[in-house]
Amino acid sequence: MEHKKLQFFKRLLEDERDKLSGRIRFINENGLAMSMKESTGELSMYDNNSGDLGSELFERSKDFALREDAVLVIKAIDGALDKIKDGTYGKCDICGKAIPLERLEAVPYTAVCFDCRVLVEQAPNLSVRPVEEEVIDDIYRQGHRKDIESAGYSMEDTWEDLSRY
Ligand SMILES: [Zn+2]
Known part of the structure; x- marks a missing residue:
């Protein structure tokens, strides 16, 4: 420039x-x-x-x-x-x-750039969600419902922080 x-x-x-x-x-x-x-x-x-x-x-x-x-x-x-x-x-x-x-x-x-930003913003839906669901499945089988909820929340927060950039 x-x-x-x-x-x-x-x-x-x-x-x-x-x-x-x-x-x-x-x-x-x-x-x-x-x-x-x-x-x-x-x-x-x-x-x-x-x-x-x-x-x-x-x-x-x-x-x-x-x-x-x-x-x-x-x-x-x-x-x-x-x-x-x-x-x-x-x-x-x-x-x-x-x-x-x-x-x-x-x-x-x-x-x-705008394209990459869009990719980053869509990333939670593409890659994190399935992983999250796997984790939830596992924990469900073990019967610790409370733990999943807090785990899910912190993951959401992290993504929100990342996507603000
Ligand atoms: Zn780019």
Whole structure:
């Protein structure tokens, strides 16, 4: 990619990174910190079952989710900035082809082309599901129903994390 274009994306990535770290700071200082202060103390959160606690937890989990998303994007931005430095920016991590400029303009921190992203997103249906079912079958025969449910959930979560990129 030509130098001018690279500088353009570098600026874009750095601006986005600033915005996100600002958001994380804001959540840390106002969101999570405020909820902590307003709650009647950390320990009581665990033995108190009031409705207030429910919405409190909801607000906090929303903050956590927003912060989590921002942290993930910052990681991706740092990866993209590294690639600008070593001259591999704009190449798909999976197939090695150039990622179209329009896609980079829309998602400058993306590390994969659209085709590969679609493949990654479909992967759970293609490869993980059958394995999951096999595991479930086995565990059913052994009669540990609870274990499957938690195993299934963590697998889903992992895929969700992966597909966010
Ligand atoms: Zn690709």
